[in-house]
Amino acid sequence: MNALTLPDIAAQASRQALPLEWVGMCGIALPVLFDGQRLSAKADAGVSLDDGEARGIHMSRLYLALEMLEQDNLTPRLIRQVLHHFLDSHEGLSNNAYLKIDADLLLKRPALISPLSGWKRYPVSIEAQLKNAMFHVELKIDVSYSSTCPCSAALARQLIQQQFVDDFANRSLQHADVLAWLGSTKGIVATPHSQRSQAQLRLTLDDFVDELPLLAVINDAEAALGTAVQTAVKRADEQAFALANGQNLMFCEDAARRLSLALQRCPGINALQVRVVHAESLHAHDAVAESRWRREAE
Template identity: 30%
Template sequence: MNKHMREPMTPTREQAEDALRLLRSWAGDAAPEEVADLDPLLSRLVPGAVQSNYPALARAYPEDFAVDDSYRASMPDLQNGPSSLIRGAKAQIQHVGISNFRLPIRFHTRDNGDLTLETSVTGTVSLEAEKKGINMSRIMRTFYGYAEETFSFDVMIKALDAYITDLESFDARIQMRFSFPMKIESLRSGLSGYQYYDIALEVVERDGVRQKIVHLDYVYSSTCPCSLELSEHARQFRGQLATPHSQRSVARLSAVIAPDTPILWFEDLVELARSAVPTETQVMVKREDEQAFAELNAANPIFVEDAARLFTQALEADQRIGDFRVVASHQESLHSHDAVSVLTRGPTFESTSLDPRLFASLFHVG
């Protein structure tokens, strides 16, 4: 005789509610130990019941608690754990660290003065494929060991060496961003005011090769040569007043400092940019300065292609500069889009792909 296995019946909601009432009734009268012995989770079904299996935790912050070596040694440290804790591919990471920690840094100026400027620092190191992670706090702690010095590339190199040693890495990078003030005279009125230049310094160690890199954002006015000629055509042939379009424009100059050459001061790089494209935006302006600026723009009309080549000509002429890149953006007043150009020299800045936000990062607002 064949016996058929009876399929288990799924309880109805009504049966589940009856069972829940029965459990609550029993748990309400049973000792906490009995409830925990049956199933510790049952204590959660009894309203107001103390969960005997859940520890009573202190809720006040222990201000007098002090960490000693023994306690510190007992604390978990997942980032320095075995490679078995790695999630995802066991792959080398080129850069891992901290971006945009800020502190006041003292810089030396060309006229032998010192300036203390708020500086944003990014510090990263490489991570081998078999290592879980790095101790992020060491990035800041190591850098702070040099923060009281007057900064230069030499000091950055010392901090970079400390990164490689303290974090047991083979490659490392430090980037420092700040806004550098220079007093600029007006074109004709004799007034002067402070222009602020976005500058970044980088020291990079990669595959045993070390590079020092400086970046400058230079803001200028670009008058369209075509629009200038069309405006003059309207005046000459039709007696029609017309004005050429011009716009605020930005060039980001990035340059590798050539080894064993004199110091390239921040002021030197700004003046190099201004010598290439003299229509820098103004600070203090009276009517005579505004008129002078109109004349200066008319004397130096410039397409974005011209800008890239003029900056390149100036960079190539300076023996202190090795590889470089020029990224220019003319933020058009005629169009609803921008005119852009990129020109590089040397392998450092060669790239098949461009950062999708590269040109958007060139907008400078007042």
Template identity: 30%
Template sequence: MNMHPSHVQSSPDREDAQDALDTLRKWAMSATPEEVADLDPAVARLLPGQEVSNYPALARAYPEEFEVDDAYRATMPDLQNGPTSLIRGARQQLQHVGISNFRLPVRFHRRDESDLTLESSVTGTVSLEAGKKGINMSRIMRSFYKHAEKTFSFEVIEAALDDYITDLDSIDARIQMRFSYPMKIRSLRSGLEGYQYYDFALELVETEGVRRKFMHLDYVYSSTCPCSLELSEHARRERGQLATPHSQRSVARISVELVGEDCLWFEDLIDLARRAVPTETQVMVKREDEQAFAELNAANPIFVEDAARLFCKELLADGRVGDFRVVASHQESLHSHDAVSILTEGPTFAAQSLDPKLFNTLFHVG
């Protein structure tokens, strides 16, 4: 029997790779660009200064002098206005599509007849019919900028909404503007003044030709637990033991639909909230103010259920307010969790399901 030794093929080492590279480079030097491209276009990288003939020579410098004319613009692709065949996924209507958090300075009119310019965050959306691919979102911004120099009111927001409904050929649309509104607040006893900043949002919604106006306010206050207050007093009275009730910074998000002809000013909604729950957090504080605030909290102990109902009472009494919602969060100093409540009036804000992170947004970060 003849025995033949087995040949085990070993992996090439660096020397083998170098030999192969030299061979490939020699071949590429004598081959045509087409032959190189046919083998593998990457081989051309072995030949500095040579180009593959079927690969375009592209300019790499930014053409600052280039100007776009109508003829050139007409050749540019516009996928969002493409045919229905370009739609990916189900051909369903979108209730909202647009842009969120584009910012610009906006001038607002105040209750005292003065104007105030504030940085505003704008969200603009439209509905999208099932047979349309998409929208040109920059048109929403362009529509809004047409009116950005005007003193804003709901009438001006309506004009902006009209423009981008027309520009985008949509049925339903929405604009929301968020901003932080400053008001000078006087301290309780010392007479000092400082600016309190209130998170507001204005919202204009058009659905099936019907327009509705909404205002949202985050009101920040102190809540002293009534149970803790009574237990503290019990310890003092029964055992001569000093004890303090727990209180905490709390936030109520008040959302209202505006109805009727009379204006509900930003200051009006703040005043309404303060009448309902007077323990608003303070700005400028001296010792006499801190003592006064302790007395004010003791005079107005409040559970989170109480807060929602107190705001509700004031809102029901204001003829400029239609449907509304109050979402309250007491960020407990006793517990490692928060106490929360929601109260709605009318069908507008009623919901069976809640945003899982709704209460996480009710934090005042200063």
């Protein structure tokens, strides 16, 4: 008895001839390597179906091509190779290929003062396409930080000034009395409000970039803000964090401008979109600011 040939339904002609822009799979679990770290990731992989007469694509070929990401460090060059493999395996069917990788980058961050350190999570997304033979890569990175409201800080200072006037009116000032007043809740009657905030960064890379600048972008963003959220801390670190917040008062507009100006100086960045979200502790809504920048053609 002869073995029956397994049917290939995807190779059959479509009942309705129509090209499709994107066909593929979403949420594929896979490990990827970045800077020596193995990350748990999810990938979306797809190609265009330009042959409108074809019933479908070969999704298993896309899936198997993703194994290339397990072997080498994640770079634009490797991503380009995967996309070329997508197209080579769909010759005659597809002209464009797409790949998106979502992962959490774990970085060990030191405390501000003490020798402690801890792991911090940075959600990252890499979106790449090979379209009309042109390779394009975008990065999305989320960075958390603390923001202290300048208006709230000014109002708190005014209340403290008024309390000082009330407590020391018509009295001779003694150093010890003022020092004790400054260290008491009676004297510091108000504090400004702060909120955990998030910077959502979207960057388009230049074609010549050899490495994904995730670490450089994160470090530059946190340096520009000055108040990155912490991991393990002692009281000295918490005090240093309070000082950093007091020296980096910012509205969402300030944060967006700081980030945009800092990241424009990063090499290998062709375009930038910044969106900052301050999860207000005063209001039940969030404060949001956005900025866009694109390098002018030389």
